[in-house]
Amino acid sequence: NPLGEYMIVRQSDAHAWTEVWLAGRGWVRVDPTAAVAPERIESGMSGARFGEIGASWGLTAPSRWLYDLELTWDALNAKWNGWILGYGPENQRLLMQWFGMDEPDWRKMLLAMLALIVMLVATVSFLLLRRYRPPPKDRPALIYRQFVRQVGINPQPGETPGAYARRLVELGAAATPAAEGIARHYLAARYGAPDPDALAALQRAVKRFGAG
Helix, strand or coil, X not given: CCCCCCCCCCCCCCCXXXXXXXXXXXXXXXXXXXXXXXXXXXXXXXXXXXXXXXXXXXXXXXXXXXXXXXXXXXXXXXXXHHHHHCCCHHHHHHHHHHCCCXXXXXXXXXXXXXXXXXXXXXXXXXXXXXXXXXXXXXXXXXXXXXXXXXXXXXXXXXXXXXXXXXXXXXXXXXXXXXXXHHHHHHHHHHHCCCCHHHHHHHHHHHHHHHHC
């Protein structure tokens, strides 16, 4: 396999000799296999099988594609078996050499393991923070929060801007035109179609309220 740089020998690719008993000679090893083309030995049983299928279709290219795909899958499977299922002392030594430690002792291996754990935890934490961080508040919400701080009375849970404006008027914390105007501009800037004029109107209304 040129991808993994190793030899593949399956039962279908291997060869067997037979021993027969001959009178006066005893057991004699014989090879009853007929001669085959050398290229079929290189490609193996699967390559010959794919070639016959392609020839029956009048094509030759698909057999090579299938053969390369088989080699790729075999190389991936070999890596998995070698580094995951068969992770042993030899692979541990190669891993330590990759980190620059030719002859690691238990202290170096412990430090390397701790460094890997820290790097893994940091990477996972960074990805989780990027995925689950709260979205930034938009500009209308920030301006409206400034109005709420100026009034000094927080909206109740589930209270709409209109209901909040009416409650401010009832409490005498804001005049009716100012409170209703800010609520109207806020709804237009926050939930209406994108309009720079609506945001500017909200900002001017909140600024006038703070100045008054």
